């Protein structure tokens with residue numbers, strides 16, 4: 206199991222390198238978040254021991270147990286960096302503000318207001334990505350592109366938040382060129398925002414099935430689950446902690 210994961214991570218890195226080379230983007234740093242939803246602490250620890258520090262979680266309740274375990278375990282160093290990539294429920298904002306380093310799924314100013322208010326003074330500012338509904342689909346979450354400037358202005362006034370860029374989860378699409386087209390639209394928005402605010406540096410696009418197109422389109426923070434951990438089993442009895450709690 207450990208060797209599988211090590212191998213998978215090696216392959217993800219190879220893929221990033223190859224596609225970067227093809228597009229003459231080698232000078233740019235492209236990193237990835239290991240999406241560890243439904244994965245146990247042991248499994249996450251295996252990934253961490255390969256040197257991969259960024260992890261993405263979707264479910265607050267499940268993730269806090271993991272985050273606390275790593276935080277409280279004195280032998281763990283360096284510590285994981287936690288990205289919240291799930292849908293934000295308003296009753297979970299406090300926990301996100303308290304336990305995460307990044308939040309990828311901001312879609313309104315109210316959430317930003319409370320995240321800022323609830324972020325502890327002694328913690329680093331919470332890194333923020335605005336989620337874009339890039340397909341402009343009714344059943345998808347994220348703001349429409351024309352709302353971006355307005356929401357960015359609101360977020361930038363908060364001192365406990367640091368606006369870093371954009372994120373999208375496009376409609377699933379198996380055709381490479383269709384994936385690329387949508388991601389290029391994201392990159393255009395990203396560049397526009399960067400022109401206004403030069404400190405914007407992160408474009409979170411690309412999952413296991415479309416990472417190639419995401420890299421080609423200029424994504425620099427991929428979110429990779431299946432390609433690292435294998436297919437997620439919907440195991441309701443997943444033992445998150447080693448001791449089975």
Ligand SMILES: *Cc1c(COP(=O)(O)O)cnc(C)c1O
Pocket residue numbers: 240242263290291374412413414428429430431432
């Ligand atoms: C689960 C998830 C991923 C990872 O998807 P894979 O296809 O397993 O790589 C990426 N981003 C978000 C927002 C997710 O929920």
